[in-house]
Amino acid sequence: TKHPRHAGVLKLVAEKAGWNKPLVSAADGAKRGRGIAVHESFNSFVAQVVEVTVQKDGNFKVDRVVCAVDCGVVVNPDVVKAQMEGGIGFALAAALTGEITLKDGEVQQSNYHDYPVLRINEMPKVEVHMVQSGEKPTGVGEPGVPPLAPALANALFNATGKRIRKLPIAEQLKA
Structure with missing residues (x-):
């Protein structure tokens, strides 16, 4: 009750993600979370729900991200949606692979061949929902970034019972 805008995005994202409905089980025995x-x-206030499927060998796929944003009065919905998706x-x-390593004080990654970025085929389905608000317009460039990693770690815990406490997480669930 002391943080109504936090509660507002949480309520909206939970509703849009079907939080109270169980996930459909994977046919191949993979775990969903x-x-x-x-x-x-x-x-700005942003809540995200992440859905994952984890295979028996620990490989996993992010299937869906549902995002709710309260950035005050939405001046341009297409820009808000694009910023959240980006x-x-x-x-x-x-969260998956973004590790920068140092050796003798020098960064080891020099370009995309040894610093992988997300490929188009790895992008999950993304839904963005905006809270109708009378508050003054606020920022939408960065606020979509911080909730993703904790929501993903929570989804992986929900699927596997294993807590993720280190980034990047791509290889941490391997058998």
Whole structure:
């Protein structure tokens, strides 16, 4: 009750993601999971639900990300949607494989051949929902990034019972 805008995006994202409905089981015995997270930055509020499928060998796929954003009065819905989608893609790449390593004080990655970014075929289905608000317009560039990794870690925990406490997470569930 002390944070109504946090509660507003959480309620909207849970409703749009079908939070109270069980996930459909995978036919091949893979485990499914769902996680949620909320974040505030630049006076904007963003909640995300991530759905994953985890295979027996630990490989997993992010199937869907549902996002709710309260950025005050929405001046241009297409820009808000595009910024949230881009932030989700950027955050997913960072959470999965975005590691910068140093050797003798020098960065080892030099370009995309040794610093993988998310490919188009790896992008999950993304839904963006905007809270109708009378608050002043606020930022939408960065606020879509921070909730993705915790929502993904929560989804993986929901599917496997294993807590993820380190980024990047791509190889952490391997058998």
